[in-house]
Amino acid sequence: MFPDAEAMAPAVTAVFTAVLTEGPISRVALARRLDLSSAAVTKAARPLIEMGYLEELAATERTGPGAGRPASPLAVRADREFFIGVKITGDELIGVVCDLRAEVRAAAHRRLAVADVDYVVTQLGELVDDLLDGPGDYRARTRRLGLAVSGDVDHSTGLVRYSPFLRWRDVPLRERAEKATGLTVTVENDVKALTTAEQWFGEGVGAESFALVTVGAGIGCGLIVNGRLVSGSRGVAGEIGHVGFDVNGPACHCGSRGCVEAVAGTDAIVREAGLRFDDAVAAARAGDERVGAVFARAGEAIGVGIAAVANLVGPARIVVSGEGLAAYDLFEPHIRASFQRQAFGAAADCPLSIRPLPFEEWARGAATVSIKALVAA
Amino acid sequence: MFPDAEAMAPAVTAVFTAVLTEGPISRVALARRLDLSSAAVTKAARPLIEMGYLEELAATERTGPGAGRPASPLAVRADREFFIGVKITGDELIGVVCDLRAEVRAAAHRRLAVADVDYVVTQLGELVDDLLDGPGDYRARTRRLGLAVSGDVDHSTGLVRYSPFLRWRDVPLRERAEKATGLTVTVENDVKALTTAEQWFGEGVGAESFALVTVGAGIGCGLIVNGRLVSGSRGVAGEIGHVGFDVNGPACHCGSRGCVEAVAGTDAIVREAGLRFDDAVAAARAGDERVGAVFARAGEAIGVGIAAVANLVGPARIVVSGEGLAAYDLFEPHIRASFQRQAFGAAADCPLSIRPLPFEEWARGAATVSIKALVAA
DNA sequence: CTCAATAATTTCCTTCGTCAAGTATTGATT
DNA sequence: AATCAATACTTGACGAAGGAAATTATTGAG
Numbered sequence: 001m002f003p004d005a006e007a008m009a010p011a012v013t014a015v016f017t018a019v020l021t022e023g024p025i026s027r028v029a030l031a032r033r034l035d036l037s038s039a040a041v042t043k044a045a046r047p048l049i050e051m052g053y054l055e056e057l058a059a060t061e062r063t064g065p066g067a068g069r070p071a072s073p074l075a076v077r078a079d080r081e082f083f084i085g086v087k088i089t090g091d092e093l094i095g096v097v098c099d100l101r102a103e104v105r106a107a108a109h110r111r112l113a114v115a116d117v118d119y120v121v122t123q124l125g126e127l128v129d130d131l132l133d134g135p136g137d138y139r140a141r142t143r144r145l146g147l148a149v150s151g152d153v154d155h156s157t158g159l160v161r162y163s164p165f166l167r168w169r170d171v172p173l174r175e176r177a178e179k180a181t182g183l184t185v186t187v188e189n190d191v192k193a194l195t196t197a198e199q200w201f202g203e204g205v206g207a208e209s210f211a212l213v214t215v216g217a218g219i220g221c222g223l224i225v226n227g228r229l230v231s232g233s234r235g236v237a238g239e240i241g242h243v244g245f246d247v248n249g250p251a252c253h254c255g256s257r258g259c260v261e262a263v264a265g266t267d268a269i270v271r272e273a274g275l276r277f278d279d280a281v282a283a284a285r286a287g288d289e290r291v292g293a294v295f296a297r298a299g300e301a302i303g304v305g306i307a308a309v310a311n312l313v314g315p316a317r318i319v320v321s322g323e324g325l326a327a328y329d330l331f332e333p334h335i336r337a338s339f340q341r342q343a344f345g346a347a348a349d350c351p352l353s354i355r356p357l358p359f360e361e362w363a364r365g366a367a368t369v370s371i372k373a374l375v376a377a
Numbered sequence: 378m379f380p381d382a383e384a385m386a387p388a389v390t391a392v393f394t395a396v397l398t399e400g401p402i403s404r405v406a407l408a409r410r411l412d413l414s415s416a417a418v419t420k421a422a423r424p425l426i427e428m429g430y431l432e433e434l435a436a437t438e439r440t441g442p443g444a445g446r447p448a449s450p451l452a453v454r455a456d457r458e459f460f461i462g463v464k465i466t467g468d469e470l471i472g473v474v475c476d477l478r479a480e481v482r483a484a485a486h487r488r489l490a491v492a493d494v495d496y497v498v499t500q501l502g503e504l505v506d507d508l509l510d511g512p513g514d515y516r517a518r519t520r521r522l523g524l525a526v527s528g529d530v531d532h533s534t535g536l537v538r539y540s541p542f543l544r545w546r547d548v549p550l551r552e553r554a555e556k557a558t559g560l561t562v563t564v565e566n567d568v569k570a571l572t573t574a575e576q577w578f579g580e581g582v583g584a585e586s587f588a589l590v591t592v593g594a595g596i597g598c599g600l601i602v603n604g605r606l607v608s609g610s611r612g613v614a615g616e617i618g619h620v621g622f623d624v625n626g627p628a629c630h631c632g633s634r635g636c637v638e639a640v641a642g643t644d645a646i647v648r649e650a651g652l653r654f655d656d657a658v659a660a661a662r663a664g665d666e667r668v669g670a671v672f673a674r675a676g677e678a679i680g681v682g683i684a685a686v687a688n689l690v691g692p693a694r695i696v697v698s699g700e701g702l703a704a705y706d707l708f709e710p711h712i713r714a715s716f717q718r719q720a721f722g723a724a725a726d727c728p729l730s731i732r733p734l735p736f737e738e739w740a741r742g743a744a745t746v747s748i749k750a751l752v753a754a
Numbered sequence: 755c756t757c758a759a760t761a762a763t764t765t766c767c768t769t770c771g772t773c774a775a776g777t778a779t780t781g782a783t784t
Numbered sequence: 785a786a787t788c789a790a791t792a793c794t795t796g797a798c799g800a801a802g803g804a805a806a807t808t809a810t811t812g813a814g
Contacts (some may be wrong), residue, residue, distance in 0.1 A: 415763085416765095418762090419762060420763095444759065446759085446761040447761075449761080603757090
């Protein structure tokens, strides 16, 4: 938690979180928003200002008849503290330094020769040093590191239970990374990290429920329901890639047939098109109807998967993103049409954002998790 | 809330809820369970005992070496207060009187000639009078009535926004029913009510996440995630019936094709078998292969739908039930096989209970909602 | 008959947030 | 200019809720 305080009062955490995610906001507005008295907000804000995490902005002009004392909105001092986020993939580490508002201030990456744990942890230590000692002098104001890893991750203990891409099993990553970097480390599943970033700093701000769908080699989904991340009682959740699409469809690596991922995953597209992914994209854009149909069918499958999310949990909005959507122009109309057809009743009104995702976003997600750890620990 | 107290302290509500759902339990065990000091539990329990909602059971013998003072477990006094639950369908009202532990004490029903609101409310008033003045003399100790209605229901205002079966739109049912009965009324969607009942008093006890799937004319699903009911931001949630199963399957009334409900709903089975539902069941049981295949395919579709729930939200357990499962012997093996095939990774370990559901259960669900309203209001 | 072990209660205290009153600052009205 | 209404924020007294530690209660084992 915050440096001076052992355990903050609930109201302090609530106030800080609200200012962080809902931008400059006056104490009175906070009180309404959080269902607290304005006195409580004043008291909660004071230590945060004293610690330098919040600041009071200049009074703004007021409108309307009668007027009154202008509000002095509270804002986060973004440069009070910095956070490192690193996304660990099978062949690369992508790292960023973010400020308190999760804006990326610096970035760096390292190719990995192998996914051996000792080697990766060593590389991670060096990457962190590069970031902290590079321009900007972040070292003095950086205490935390967030790591995003695909697979089954126990966030509370920092244990990577199983990561298929890295071929890791039961790796105590938090412990290892803390030893290697001297920072306080938080580990989270990559999709969940990205979802949290979107909930706090992206399109999910203010939504009680929210879904983020990532399209790439695999197709995943992060879910926020009733304001909280859905974790799944066995570590499994958001596996939209294995929602059924076509009982008679192609075999999926999971053992079933016609899963969304077996039709719309990068590998499936490569297989069906008979071309490398980039070539398939080019062919479809050039008007090749056969390859175009492959993307159309993939988009259709994604739409059905998204509709399953909308029908089952009814999120306030859905963001569809991921590397696989670099060619999102080929997918988008089919995703939308398929979603509209399959979504039931008012679920069809759920706004869909479909957009590609800069790869750095994954690392920013990791940084967000460490910001969250500061606030909510 | 409780009669004497305006607003109970959080701990009081927590203690009562825990004793209600986790049966007789000692104060020390409650303190561990709720992460409170034992002093706090003692203080919270006192007013509940004074009001007659809880009682102290005789001390139980202790085991193990050393021993110590035996615990005096707290238990709910089930007959302290009674609750009426009524399920409203298009052609019938089914009512029950339940005690505080949601045990059914009396039941009654009324056939409805039409679904006209005025008429239904009048009938409801008479049904409630029948229940309260029948044997048992419940009137003096009954203050609350819960109503379960299919469709889009705003639980917080008691407004029925839209119920297709009843053909109701924007009916202020709580207000109407309170006037007609003189009781405090709570209105909830029928599947959500049943899910709450299962969470508090059935197989969902103690689970942080939980799903109830109902199979019948429609196929629905209630979800508990992170201990809370999933409502859906547009009132739509748990629409497992419109998860995709077969892109090339039969047209569904929702406008799409091959939805789970379009394959496994009662109507679909009747259509495919070319027989009335009961006759189809009899034929399948008698070994008619063609009709048996219809049930097999229906079970397969239900399994895919359930797998979607398991893959997306990862509930701790799933109960499959509903009138449509009167013939659950015909469905069960296909549901299980299909679920196993489609569930991803550890999601396949999710325990499935498949069992028919006495129709009275729906009314009991309604009563549970009014019990919950007492506790959590 | 004492002791260790466990359960429940009591007393005292801290903490947190509300309430009500007061201060601050504005534009509009006399 | 002085006043007023409106709104934002602060202050200090108070009360409710839960914790810590000591106390009482009740058991089985030696």
